[in-house]
Every structure is written in C-alpha cells, then in structure tokens.
Amino acid sequence: MSEEAREEQDGQEAPGSGIPLVFGRVLKRLRVQAGLERAELGRRTGYSAATITSYEVGRRIPNAKFIRQADEVLGAGGILVDFIEDMERAQYPAFFRDAARLEKEAAGWHVYDALVINGLLQTEEYARAVFTMRRPPLDEETIEQRVIARLARQEIFERRPAPVISFVMEEALLHKGLGGRAVMRGQLEQILLIGQRRNVEIQVMPNDCEEHAALSGTFTLINTAKGRRIGYGDAHKGSRLYTDDQTVREMEDRYGILRAQALTPRKSLAFVEKLLGET
Numbered sequence: 001m002s003e004e005a006r007e008e009q010d011g012q013e014a015p016g017s018g019i020p021l022v023f024g025r026v027l028k029r030l031r032v033q034a035g036l037e038r039a040e041l042g043r044r045t046g047y048s049a050a051t052i053t054s055y056e057v058g059r060r061i062p063n064a065k066f067i068r069q070a071d072e073v074l075g076a077g078g079i080l081v082d083f084i085e086d087m088e089r090a091q092y093p094a095f096f097r098d099a100a101r102l103e104k105e106a107a108g109w110h111v112y113d114a115l116v117i118n119g120l121l122q123t124e125e126y127a128r129a130v131f132t133m134r135r136p137p138l139d140e141e142t143i144e145q146r147v148i149a150r151l152a153r154q155e156i157f158e159r160r161p162a163p164v165i166s167f168v169m170e171e172a173l174l175h176k177g178l179g180g181r182a183v184m185r186g187q188l189e190q191i192l193l194i195g196q197r198r199n200v201e202i203q204v205m206p207n208d209c210e211e212h213a214a215l216s217g218t219f220t221l222i223n224t225a226k227g228r229r230i231g232y233g234d235a236h237k238g239s240r241l242y243t244d245d246q247t248v249r250e251m252e253d254r255y256g257i258l259r260a261q262a263l264t265p266r267k268s269l270a271f272v273e274k275l276l277g278e279t
Contacts, residue, residue: 022083
C-alpha cells in the first residue's frame with residue numbers, strides 16, 4: 001500500500017481539534033488583545049481574513065512562516081513560535097508522524113514505490129492530483145494542507161550535510177498519466193532534475209523485468225545520523241516502523257537485490273528523458 005493509499009485511510013488530526021485548535025485559540029486571544037481584526041492580521045502577514053479564521057478555529061494548519069510572522073506582529077514573545085514543532089507534526093496523517101520526524105533527521109533514506117511516484121519526488125500539481133483522487137473525497141482545505149505538507153518534506157534535498165537518498169520505482173508509474181499529460185510532463189521533468197543531485201540516485205524497475213525481489217509491497221529504509229537502521233513497512237490500513245535487526249536486515253537485502261534488478265541510475269534517467277520526449 002502506498003503512502004497515498006494509507007493517507008486515504010488514516011486521517012490527519014481532525015480539523016477543529018487537538019493541537020490545531022489549541023493554537024487557534026491562542027492566536028485569537030493574542031489577536032484580540034492586540035486590538036487587530038482578522039483582516040488586519042491577514043494584511044500584515046500576507047494572508048486573507050478567511051485564512052486567519054481557518055487558523056483560529058483549527059480547521060487549517062499554518063506553516064512555520066506564518067507562525068513566526070504572527071508571533072512578531074502580535075508581540076507574542078515566542079508563545080506562538082513554541083507551537084511550530086507540534087504543528088509540523090500535526091500536518092501529517094497519524095501513521096506517518098514518526099516517519100516524518102525520522103525523515104527530517106535521516107542520514108540515509110531509501111525507498112521502493114509501486115503505486116505512485118514517491119512524495120519526495122512529486123510536483124505540486126501531481127501531489128494535488130493524487131489527493132484530489134482520494135475516495136471518499138477530501139475537502140479543498142484538507143487537500144491544500146496535505147499538498148503543503150508534502151512539498152515541505154522536500155526540504156530534505158537542501159539539508160546540510162546532505163543525506164544519501166535513493167529511489168527504486170516501477171516503470172508503470174511513469175506511464176500512468178495521473179492528473180493529465182501536462183501534469184505528468186512536469187513530473188518527469190522533476191524526476192530528472194532531482195535525479196541529477198549528487199546525493200540522489202533514482203532507478204526504474206522495467207516492466208519486462210523477469211525477476212522481482214519486492215512483490216510483497218513497498219517499503220522504506222532509514223539510516224539515522226546516530227547510526228540506527230530502521231525499516232518502514234506497509235500494512236493494511238496503516239504502516240509501522242521496524243527496529244529489530246533481523247527484519248531490517250531482510251528489508252535491506254531485498255532493497256539491494258531490487259537495485260541490482262532495476263536499471264542503473266544513469267540508464268534510468270535516460271529512460272525518463274526518453275519518456276519526456278514522447279509526452
């Protein structure tokens with residue numbers, strides 16, 4: 001089961017509850033104490049009054065940039081800034097929060113995908129198309145929030161020191177055409193762009209490959225800066241982290257065989273470039 005499929009089955013922190021609601025109440029109190037209308041706070045931070053309302057009722061999760069701006073405008077003295085880490089966690093579905101925390105600190109991140117292109121490689125348009133296809137449907141605010149959260153994860157490519165990142169993806173993902181021709185063209189361009197980074201390797205598992213080491217499903221391998229080796233596997237209606245040596249070693253062996261069976265990184269990018277020319 002892919003990360004998108006799990007996100008369809010396991011919701012985020014419910015709008016209007018938990019940390020987002022607590023933050024919203026604090027934001028409203030500070031705004032009222034400062035004598036500002038929602039429209040004025042929005043003007044000073046670059047957001048609409050409707051967006052400020054969504055933040056205050058906990059229906060939408062603000063990004064770190066807004067939180068810092070609001071803290072300064074309202075003279076909160078860091079009260080709002082203290083929410084940033086918790087709010088970042090609240091952006092993600094519950095099942096992914098532990099993995100998201102590890103992702104931000106990982107020294108190595110290695111992924112096999114079979115249903116959709118990995119979230120770390122997705123363009124904004126592709127991600128929006130994926131979330132829009134969710135059934136039962138997500139409301140527009142939730143779709144936008146999840147797109148923002150997904151794109152924020154791609155900061156991993158800018159981190160220093162740079163983590164070692166690799167992807168093995170099924171060729172079929174490059175042919176699916178999710179979102180339409182223009183969206184897929186942009187997605188192929190994105191793969192080529194990210195694949196040129198020195199710390200990133202992208203490999204395609206061709207459709208005509210006669211041997212396949214991961215027919216049991218997708219998974220992720222994580223190496224932490226402290227030397228821990230962790231596996232992230234999929235299960236029905238959820239997922240889990242694996243830390244026991246035997247399970248992680250089995251996943252590492254599987255991934256190593258997958259990489260040997262797939263096209264090399266150079267041939268994979270050439271393959272993607274060829275598809276782009278045909279799209």
